[in-house]
């Protein structure tokens with residue numbers, strides 16, 4: 001029997017969410033009789049992996065180093081197959097600027113935006129903002145869980161929002177605020193499962209709305225006319241394909257009152273906590289939580305085809 005390591009924790013600001021995701025996965029896979037060990041990730045991941053040799057890595061890490069290709073690259077080098085997207089797709093999806101550039105290349109509609117790198121004086125910010133207008137949503141380039149995101153309705157608020165986002169990333173995106181309904185689409189191993197609509201009791205789907213029970217209403221399937229619903233699913237599929245994402249994927253979108261849909265982002269290690277969206281979507285599609293975890297597990301592989309061999313493993317162990 002293969003020993004599965006569920007990698008959880010990590011170094012990002014989403015560490016606590018990752019712990020919740022990882023613990024839920026460990027319990028579910030053990031319940032199905034798998035040989036599972038939690039691998040708590042901190043600065044010394046390769047030591048943690050040497051201490052608890054595993055055959056397969058189930059990635060329950062969110063954010064930097066865990067969702068952005070870094071851990072994926074280490075596992076490639078160690079020859080340990082891992083769940084989810086490969087190195088390049090993980091990195092592209094985590095970087096909202098690069099993802100948006102690819103969306104545009106592939107005609108995937110996304111909110112108009114501009115990017116800021118480094119610190120700007122008020123005058124520089126004013127010049128860069130130019131006639132972009134308000135309201136806008138300001139977000140760090142590489143974060144998750146709505147961390148560092150805020151809405152700005154005026155230049156003064158923009159200044160505050162940019163400074164807040166820069167606490168998390170040197171790179172910041174300023175996007176046009178899209179008024180509409182928020183819909184998230186789940187994709188599992190290339191199969192589009194469905195779309196859930198989220199209605200937060202707060203102005204945006206922020207950290208509290210995401211992780212506090214009762215702060216958000218969920219509608220599955222999303223309340224859209226059948227043809228539009230299908231269009232939303234196809235658009236999410238194209239968004240994931242434009243970045244080359246595989247395994248479990250969640251695509252965040254906003255659909256307007258009119259005809260338009262905008263892709264916000266593609267998540268390559270979607271949360272699997274009790275309040276997370278992918279498990280809700282999967283449940284709606286008839287897939288219970290343990291089966292979802294097993295299906296994700298079945299995608300574990302190496303993108304670059306480095307054969308996992310005992311020789312490679314012992315070379316790592318001796319190093």
Ligand SMILES: Nc1ncnc2c1ncn2[C@@H]1O[C@H](COP(=O)(O)OP(=O)(O)O)[C@@H](O)[C@H]1O
Pocket residue numbers: 111137139143144145146147149175176177178179182204205206252254264265
């Ligand atoms: N351009 C936008 N217009 C309106 N709301 C937005 C926009 N961008 C983000 N949001 C809100 O902020 C939330 C988080 O944004 P998102 O881009 O998905 O980043 P994260 O990686 O933190 O989830 C969204 O779920 C949505 O509620």
Ligand SMILES: [Mg+2]
Pocket residue numbers: 145146252264265
């Ligand atoms: Mg999101």
